[in-house]
Amino acid sequence: MTGSLADDRLLVCEGLNYSYLNRFPALVDVSLEVRRGEKVALLGANGCGKSTLLKVLDGLVFPQDGRYLAFGEPVTENSLEDEQMSMGFRSRVGFVFQNSDAQVFSPTVREEVAFGPLQLAMTTEEAGQRVDDVLDMLGIADLAERAPFQLSGGQKKKVAIATVLVMNPEILLFDEPTATLDPRTQEWLTELLGHLNSAGKTIVLATHDIHVLDRIADRCLVFGEDHRIVTQGPPQDVLAQRDLLLQVNLIHQHTELPAIIARD
Ligand SMILES: Nc1ncnc2c1ncn2[C@@H]1O[C@H](COP(=O)(O)OP(=O)(O)OP(=O)(O)O)[C@@H](O)[C@H]1O
Ligand SMILES: [Mg+2]
Numbered sequence: 001m002t003g004s005l006a007d008d009r010l011l012v013c014e015g016l017n018y019s020y021l022n023r024f025p026a027l028v029d030v031s032l033e034v035r036r037g038e039k040v041a042l043l044g045a046n047g048c049g050k051s052t053l054l055k056v057l058d059g060l061v062f063p064q065d066g067r068y069l070a071f072g073e074p075v076t077e078n079s080l081e082d083e084q085m086s087m088g089f090r091s092r093v094g095f096v097f098q099n100s101d102a103q104v105f106s107p108t109v110r111e112e113v114a115f116g117p118l119q120l121a122m123t124t125e126e127a128g129q130r131v132d133d134v135l136d137m138l139g140i141a142d143l144a145e146r147a148p149f150q151l152s153g154g155q156k157k158k159v160a161i162a163t164v165l166v167m168n169p170e171i172l173l174f175d176e177p178t179a180t181l182d183p184r185t186q187e188w189l190t191e192l193l194g195h196l197n198s199a200g201k202t203i204v205l206a207t208h209d210i211h212v213l214d215r216i217a218d219r220c221l222v223f224g225e226d227h228r229i230v231t232q233g234p235p236q237d238v239l240a241q242r243d244l245l246l247q248v249n250l251i252h253q254h255t256e257l258p259a260i261i262a263r264d
Pocket of ligand 1: 020021024025026044045046047048049050051052053098206
């Protein structure tokens with residue numbers, strides 16, 4: 001049925017072009033769809049446009065050309081001026097930035113994580129309970145009274161993830177979530193992404209971590225250094241295109257690809 005198909009397409013981008021300051025291209029003719037319950041990975045070399053696309057998807061940056069629809073509604077500077085539209089969109093989409101420092105500003109971790117819930121019409125007790133639940137889930141309850149800016153990089157990342165999860169958004173955008181984490185915490189986060197997805201969350205993430213791609217993504221979009229999407233598909237299909245991956249500088253000629261690729 002076209003109706004249910006249309007409802008499934010939570011995010012739709014058509015022919016997006018974006019240049020910073022109208023001078024520095026970041027996205028060129030980018031089209032994509034994200035369906036409910038998908039895990040989509042954005043891949044590509046440094047500077048190809050992954051973070052910019054996530055910022056577009058979060059309504060922080062507005063393309064000069066093309067259309068971006070979320071939940072069937074256009075997301076533009078104008079449409080987000082409508083308070084109802086903006087509240088609805090912001091409560092359904094959460095974004096964990098590449099740099100957690102940019103996201104952490106309260107005197108204590110507890111206040112930082114409670115900030116979003118308290119903006120909603122939630123009682124202090126309800127918000128407090130939700131904060132405790134999320135801190136417990138992320139294993140950072142012992143950091144609750146610490147100052148977020150005094151934490152380590154990985155701890156800040158967990159706090160940033162907590163501030164997003166506490167709002168219970170349908171769509172989670174992560175910009176290189178595992179980048180600054182130790183191997184144990186990377187594994188923990190990879191599992192968490194799986195649990196969130198099983199619980200019904202739709203996930204879009206930028207990553208350079210091709211070794212866990214089959215676990216963190218159903219589908220990958222690969223950017224070229226010309227800021228266009230050059231290929232997309234399931235992880236094993238994309239990783240099998242070794243020449244293309246070399247060409248877009250996603251891998252190095254000595255990179256060993258993960259074992260999910262069938263060997264001849
Ligand atoms: N604030 C900015 N002002 C001007 N140009 C910018 C700005 N932010 C990003 N760019 C440019 O836009 C392009 C895309 O950047 P973006 O941050 O989206 O890349 P990325 O794929 O996330 O890279 P990385 O893997 O290094 O995080 C780059 O060429 C970058 O130099
Ligand atoms: Mg980036």
